[in-house]
Amino acid sequence: MIGxxxxxxxxxxxxxxxxxxxxxxxxxxxxxHEVICLIGASGSGKSTLLRCVNLLEDIDAxxxxxxxxxxxxxxxxxxxxxxxxGIVFQSFNLFPHMTVMRNITLAPIKALKMxxxxxxxxxxxxxxxxxxxDKRDEFPDRLSGGQQQRLAIVRALAMKPDIMLLDEVTSALxxxxxxxxxxxxxxxxxxxxxxxxxxxxxxxxxxxxxxxCFLDDGVILEEGPPAQIFTxxxxxxxxxxxxxxxxxxxx
Amino acid sequence: xxxxxxWVEEPLEPPPPKERGSxxxxxxxxxxxxxxxxxxxxxxxxxxxxxxxxxxxxxxxxSFRAMKASFFGVPEAGLPPIWRGFLLNxxxxxxxxxxxxxxxxxxxxxxxxxxPVFFPFRMVAIxxxxxxxxxxxxxxxxxxxxxxxxxxxxGLSTQGPVVYGGAALVLSYSAYVSEVYRAGIESVHAxxxxxxxxxxxxxxxxxxxxxxxxxxxxxxxxxxNDFVSLQKDTALLAVVGPIEAVRAAGIYSSLRFNFSPYVxxxxxxxxxxxxxxxxTDHLIERDRRRRAGGGAR
Amino acid sequence: xxxxxxxxAALGLLLAACASENSTVSGSGSPSAASCSKDSLNLVxxxxxxxxxxxxxxxxxxxKNDPSNGMGYESxxxxxxxxxxxxxxxxxxxxxxxxxxxxAPGPKSxxxxxxxxxxxxxxxxxxxxxxxxxxxxxxxIAIKGTPIASATTMAELKQYKFGAEIGTTSLVxxxxxxxxxxxxxxxxxxxxxxxxxxxxxxxxxxxxxxxASYTQYSIKDATLVGKFPFAGEQFGMAFEKGNPLVTCVxxxxxxxxxxxxxxxxxxxxxESYLSVPLIQ
Numbered sequence: 001m002i003g004x005x006x007x008x009x010x011x012x013x014x015x016x017x018x019x020x021x022x023x024x025x026x027x028x029x030x031x032x033h034e035v036i037c038l039i040g041a042s043g044s045g046k047s048t049l050l051r052c053v054n055l056l057e058d059i060d061a062x063x064x065x066x067x068x069x070x071x072x073x074x075x076x077x078x079x080x081x082x083x084x085x086g087i088v089f090q091s092f093n094l095f096p097h098m099t100v101m102r103n104i105t106l107a108p109i110k111a112l113k114m115x116x117x118x119x120x121x122x123x124x125x126x127x128x129x130x131x132x133x134d135k136r137d138e139f140p141d142r143l144s145g146g147q148q149q150r151l152a153i154v155r156a157l158a159m160k161p162d163i164m165l166l167d168e169v170t171s172a173l174x175x176x177x178x179x180x181x182x183x184x185x186x187x188x189x190x191x192x193x194x195x196x197x198x199x200x201x202x203x204x205x206x207x208x209x210x211x212x213c214f215l216d217d218g219v220i221l222e223e224g225p226p227a228q229i230f231t232x233x234x235x236x237x238x239x240x241x242x243x244x245x246x247x248x249x250x251x
Numbered sequence: 252x253x254x255x256x257x258w259v260e261e262p263l264e265p266p267p268p269k270e271r272g273s274x275x276x277x278x279x280x281x282x283x284x285x286x287x288x289x290x291x292x293x294x295x296x297x298x299x300x301x302x303x304x305x306x307x308x309x310x311x312x313x314s315f316r317a318m319k320a321s322f323f324g325v326p327e328a329g330l331p332p333i334w335r336g337f338l339l340n341x342x343x344x345x346x347x348x349x350x351x352x353x354x355x356x357x358x359x360x361x362x363x364x365x366x367p368v369f370f371p372f373r374m375v376a377i378x379x380x381x382x383x384x385x386x387x388x389x390x391x392x393x394x395x396x397x398x399x400x401x402x403x404x405x406g407l408s409t410q411g412p413v414v415y416g417g418a419a420l421v422l423s424y425s426a427y428v429s430e431v432y433r434a435g436i437e438s439v440h441a442x443x444x445x446x447x448x449x450x451x452x453x454x455x456x457x458x459x460x461x462x463x464x465x466x467x468x469x470x471x472x473x474x475x476n477d478f479v480s481l482q483k484d485t486a487l488l489a490v491v492g493p494i495e496a497v498r499a500a501g502i503y504s505s506l507r508f509n510f511s512p513y514v515x516x517x518x519x520x521x522x523x524x525x526x527x528x529x530x531t532d533h534l535i536e537r538d539r540r541r542r543a544g545g546g547a548r
Numbered sequence: 549x550x551x552x553x554x555x556x557a558a559l560g561l562l563l564a565a566c567a568s569e570n571s572t573v574s575g576s577g578s579p580s581a582a583s584c585s586k587d588s589l590n591l592v593x594x595x596x597x598x599x600x601x602x603x604x605x606x607x608x609x610x611x612k613n614d615p616s617n618g619m620g621y622e623s624x625x626x627x628x629x630x631x632x633x634x635x636x637x638x639x640x641x642x643x644x645x646x647x648x649x650x651x652a653p654g655p656k657s658x659x660x661x662x663x664x665x666x667x668x669x670x671x672x673x674x675x676x677x678x679x680x681x682x683x684x685x686x687x688x689i690a691i692k693g694t695p696i697a698s699a700t701t702m703a704e705l706k707q708y709k710f711g712a713e714i715g716t717t718s719l720v721x722x723x724x725x726x727x728x729x730x731x732x733x734x735x736x737x738x739x740x741x742x743x744x745x746x747x748x749x750x751x752x753x754x755x756x757x758x759x760a761s762y763t764q765y766s767i768k769d770a771t772l773v774g775k776f777p778f779a780g781e782q783f784g785m786a787f788e789k790g791n792p793l794v795t796c797v798x799x800x801x802x803x804x805x806x807x808x809x810x811x812x813x814x815x816x817x818x819e820s821y822l823s824v825p826l827i828q
Contacts, residue, residue, distance in 0.1 A: 054449055056445060056448065056449060079448075079451050079452070079453050080451070082448065082449055082450065082451040083450075083451030084451075085449075087449045089442070089445075089446065091442060093442045093443065093445065093446035094446075095443065095446070095447075095461055095465075096465070097464050097465050097468065106450075106452075106460055106461075107447075107450035107451055107452055110452060110456050110460065111450060111451040111452050111453075111456070112451075139541065155450070156450070159450060159451060304653060304654055307653040307654070308653050308654075310653075311652070311653040311674070312653075326723070327724070328720060328723075328724070329719060329720040329721075329722065329723025329724050330723075331723075331731065396743075396744075396749075397743035397744070397747065400747035400748065400749065401743075401746070401747055408747075409748075411749065412733070412744070412749055489734070489736075490735070490736055490740065491733075491735075491740070491744070492711060492733030492734060492735060492741075492744060492749065492750070493733065494731055494732075494733075494734055498714070498734055501648075501714055501715070501734075502714055502715070502719065502734060504648070504715075505647065505648060505651075505714055505715025506668065506670070506671075506715060506717075506719070506720060507668075507670040507671065508651035508670060508671040508673070508674040508675065509651075509670075509674065510652070
């Protein structure tokens with residue numbers, strides 16, 4: 001959109017929950033159309049990082065700049081910012097009392113003030129693109145896990161975000177359903193969507209990421225192209241982490 | 252033959268079909284429970300009917316003549332009809348219920364708005380709830396009906412007892428019902444709010460389109476329970492003058508020295524409750540059916 | 549299963565209704581005129597006369613809400629009757645029985661109740677009444693200076709809203725004699741009608757004349773507008789249906805009447821209403 005092609009920049013971001021200092025100085029820069037994969041152990045701060053980006057959590061120190069605008073400044077309209085950032089959660093968080101179609105069109109109609117017709121047209125297009133169109137009038141609990149997560153992605157996409165944040169979106173899925181969701185993400189990446197993806201799926205990260213960031217104990221310990229991170233990690237902790245992954249058979 | 256291989260090689264026989272006996276056993280259990288229930292109620296009925304005072308009680312509580320006369324009223328004797336009194340009860344609870352559902356929702360929503368700016372409002376909501384839940388409804392009815400007119404406030408002080416009594420009902424019940432709503436709102440997982448906000452919906456929009464629809468659906472049984480309770484409590488209006496069903500029954504009762512009209516009034520109230528109870532069941536069932544088949548696949 | 553239960557309940561109710569229709573109320577006609585000597589009386593608690601009244605016990609029927617002080621018309625009559633039966637004042641025991649329970653079925657824990665109960669034929673089917681000990685008239689209380697306070701005829705009263713206590717013949721009087729255009733307001737006790745009168749929710753209160761003569765002073769700016777003609781209504785004591793004690797009580801009452809005691813008690817306790825205007 002605007003600016004120097006930098007979609008997201010996080011400078012010295014700190015975040016604590018009560019006594020626990022979760023993010024201890026995050027510095028991250030994401031260019032437009034870049035796909036960043038965040039890897040790291042549970043508790044290393046991946047989810048927190050993503051939630052800080054779309055202001056679901058307040059940060060304690062540092063700043064976050066999205067598309068050239070400092071979103072952590074005073075007096076910023078949080079709702080407006082969030083309309084440009086899409087986030088998908090591990091536990092889907094779909095609206096159970098609404099049909100698939102309504103789940104998708106609710107925010108475009110109410111937050112973007114789109115007409116119902118436009119919103120539904122856009123939604124139908126997305127549903128067709130991601131193979132869910134025959135479920136448009138179903139309720140989410142009638143969908144399989146994979147379908148639900150795809151729906152969650154579609155719901156976020158319907159807002160036409162500049163950047164998509166994906167928080168361990170396949171971790172809650174049965175293994176045979178993971179692939180369909182990963183394919184959706186691949187397609188988004190191919191289409192040029194800027195994405196920050198927290199994931200345990202190392203094979204996927206290696207395929208899709210422009211850059212992989214290893215988060216350890218609240219800081220980005222190491223980052224670089226996937227080829228380098230996965231085959232020649234520099235840091236000791238990175239090596240240990242990858243080793244444990246291999247031993248768990250996830251690579 | 253023994254040994255694992257032998258076990259594998261022996262042809263597996265399908266298990267024998269269920270014996271007719273087990274079906275019979277099921278039937279017999281049903282028979283036992285039916286018979287024992289019938290016997291229990293038969294014994295209960297006999298105990299009542301054979302009691303020495305039964306005749307007198309029967310005449311005093313179940314006199315068909317008195318029931319009929321009190322239901323339709325005896326204008327020449329100054330005895331108002333119960334059916335007309337009951338209409339008053341119905342009018343009052345219809346209006347009151349709508350107002351309660353709205354006011355209680357307002358209170359519940361106010362109580363959970365965050366931020367220091369809204370602290371006074373939250374405080375008012377809390378004080379209101381504590382006050383009206385803590386005061387017996389009967390007292391509130393008296394205080395409103397006799398207190399407000401005494402204050403001689405322009406416009407407010409010249410209503411009739413039905414209005415004041417109705418207001419007492421609304422304010423009292425809203426305090427309780429707001430707690431029911433609150434429980435519903437809090438039972439909706441925080442991740443729903445998170446998801447709605449993350450899409451860029453404002454707090455109010457999230458509340459209105461995502462949280463409240465779910466919250467209210469969840470508390471339909473207790474809401475309807477309170478409604479049923481309200482229907483009965485409209486009878487309390489009688490203490491400040493209006494002739495509702497129980498009062499009409501009481502007038503006949505005290506002048507003719509017979510309690511049967513009370514049975515009529517009770518019957519009318521029960522008649523009202525049953526459809527509502529079945530309606531509640533239906534709503535719950537429909538909600539469950541719609542969401543059945545869901546869950547992990 | 550549920551259908552079976554409903555059927556059982558319905559059957560029970562049906563049985564009850566049938567039985568009640570066919571029943572003759574227990575107890576025969578007038579009890580035999582046995583001796584009325586003190587030791588042969590039919591008493592709930594032998595050796596004492598147990599009398600019931602309501603709580604609160606209003607003036608001028610009782611005083612200071614204490615029936616045992618002998619003050620007030622009904623208290624005085626009760627003690628006079630007791631004396632006629634041979635009981636000393638210390639042999640009279642008072643219990644509380646709310647009006648609505650005086651006609652409830654079942655045995656009574658007292659010998660008779662005296663609480664301004666009007667003798668009505670339908671009521672006499674359920675309890676046994678003594679002879680009348682007071683001829684009652686209805687009266688009207690209103691706020692001074694209001695239009696209703698200057699009414700002199702029944703016809704003028706039709707347009708107003710009245711209040712009365714439930715179960716009283718005052719209530720019946722409103723519907724049968726005044727026949728107002730608005731339904732009356734009905735209260736559990738006269739005391740609860742007072743605020744309604746004070747703030748204008750009712751225009752006038754109808755109650756029996758002696759109670760009215762007292763009540764007017766406890767309502768702000770109230771006045772006793774007038775009394776209505778005597779319509780044959782009498783107060784009687786209420787006994788359990790068929791209680792033979794009533795015969796002896798009636799004898800005692802008759803003695804009191806012929807000796808002029810009843811009149812004297814009325815003059816003593818139910819004074820100062822003779823100058824009240826008559827509304828007819």
